Amino acid sequence: MRKSKDRLFSYSLLIMLFVVTISVSCKKKEPAPTVQETGTVTDADNNTYKTVKIGNQWWMAENLKTTKFRNGRSINHILPSDPDTTWANSKKGSYCIFGNNTNGEFDKFGVLYNWYVVNDTNNIAPAGWHVPSDDEWKTLEIYLGMSQTDANKVNWRGTDEANKLKAASPLGWTIYGSIWSTNESGFTALGSCCRLFDATWGNPGTLSTGFWWTSTQHPANDFAWYRYLDYKNTNVFRYNGSKNYGMSIRCVKD
Numbered sequence: 001m002r003k004s005k006d007r008l009f010s011y012s013l014l015i016m017l018f019v020v021t022i023s024v025s026c027k028k029k030e031p032a033p034t035v036q037e038t039g040t041v042t043d044a045d046n047n048t049y050k051t052v053k054i055g056n057q058w059w060m061a062e063n064l065k066t067t068k069f070r071n072g073r074s075i076n077h078i079l080p081s082d083p084d085t086t087w088a089n090s091k092k093g094s095y096c097i098f099g100n101n102t103n104g105e106f107d108k109f110g111v112l113y114n115w116y117v118v119n120d121t122n123n124i125a126p127a128g129w130h131v132p133s134d135d136e137w138k139t140l141e142i143y144l145g146m147s148q149t150d151a152n153k154v155n156w157r158g159t160d161e162a163n164k165l166k167a168a169s170p171l172g173w174t175i176y177g178s179i180w181s182t183n184e185s186g187f188t189a190l191g192s193c194c195r196l197f198d199a200t201w202g203n204p205g206t207l208s209t210g211f212w213w214t215s216t217q218h219p220a221n222d223f224a225w226y227r228y229l230d231y232k233n234t235n236v237f238r239y240n241g242s243k244n245y246g247m248s249i250r251c252v253k254d
Contacts, residue, residue, distance in 0.1 A: 036186045041251075043126045044068040051253075052186035055143035057136065058253035060129070061188045063110030067095065069122035075113075084199035088244060093117035093124070096246055098193055099201060109192035109206060112246030115224045118215050129251040134216035134225040134238075136252055141236055144185055151238075158235040165189045165236070166210075166229060174207045174231045187250075189229055195246030207231070211247040 037053035043066040050061040067075055078087050080100040087096065093116040098105040117124050118131045125131055132140075138151040144165070146158035166173055166181030172190040173181055183189075194202040194211040202209060214225040218240035226247055228237035 038186070041126050041129060044070055044072055050188075052188075054140060054185050054187065057140060057143075059132075059140070059187060060250045060252075061186060063190065063192055064113075064124070064249040064251060065106060065110035066124065066126075067111070069120065069124055070127060071122050073122050075117060075124070087114075087195065087199040087246070088197060090114060090244065091116060093120040093122075096195055098195070098206060098246075103206075105192075105206060109190055110248055112192070112195050113213065113249055114246055115213055115243035118213050118224070118249070119217075124249070125251045128254050130254055131213065131215040131249055132252040134214045137212075137214055137225075137227055137238075140185075140187075146236070154239050156233060156235050156237050160234045162189075162229045162236050163234050166191075172207065174204075176232045179232065179234055191229075191231060192248045194248075197242035197244040211245070213247045213249055 038061075039051045039058070040048050041051050041060065042048045043064065045066045045068050047065055049064075051058055052061045053059075067077065069075060076090070076092050076094040078090065078094050078096045087094070093114065095111045095113045095117065098109060098112055113124070141151050141158060141161050142148060144161045146161050150157040163179070163181045164184040165187045166183060167188045167190055168183040169175055169181045172188075174191070189210055191207040191210050193206045193209050196202060202211075208231045210229045212227045214227070216225045218224055220240070222243055223240040224243055225238065225240050226245070228239070230237070
């Protein structure tokens with residue numbers, strides 16, 4: 001009788017250990033937290049920007065706001081007192097500040113540049129960095145989940161890549177319905193808007209739209225490729241625009 005009880009106890013103990021083992025092995029494994037590599041870079045004006053590694057690329061995590069080229073030469077500043085035709089007709093690398101900086105846009109959103117700045121041999125990017133090409137933007141978008149097929153398209157492409165690029169809501173973007181930006185990438189895109197080719201300011205303005213130049217010209221010589229994010233959309237707009245638009249710039253590491 002004693003041996004039977006001992007045998008029964010041993011069987012019960014084995015069954016309990018088996019159940020515990022199965023429970024542990026079947027437990028859902030939580031993904032390891034993503035640790036982003038970050039750093040800084042300084043421009044010719046001694047502005048220091050946060051940087052972040054996204055995939056195999058290092059990106060600035062803030063909009064460029066230098067008023068000087070890498071070699072120290074001043075970039076042409078089109079002032080509030082200048083007539084609109086000065087901006088509209090300029091073929092020289094120039095910058096302006098959205099709304100003429102009436103609400104502190106310089107500190108919040110950086111500077112808007114025409115594309116002639118991008119192509120200037122004096123070089124606007126900090127040493128060791130450059131203005132990203134259209135293909136380098138595609139690399140970023142594909143890393144965030146966009147297909148190669150979508151990346152090569154124009155207009156709105158992808159699914160939720162814009163949410164991963166935008167500064168986490170409600171910072172920097174107007175809230176719209178259930179669209180909620182996450183900044184999963186660390187890119188921290190802000191709604192810095194733009195200046196149109198005829199010198200008018202973009203509408204509805206900051207916190208609603210953001211535009212960024214690429215370094216790639218379109219075959220139509222007066223146009224270049226850019227990216228556009230909108231508070232109403234979760235995906236990314238790719239198109240080409242007049243080189244006299246004023247857009248933000250992010251730089252990528254060489």
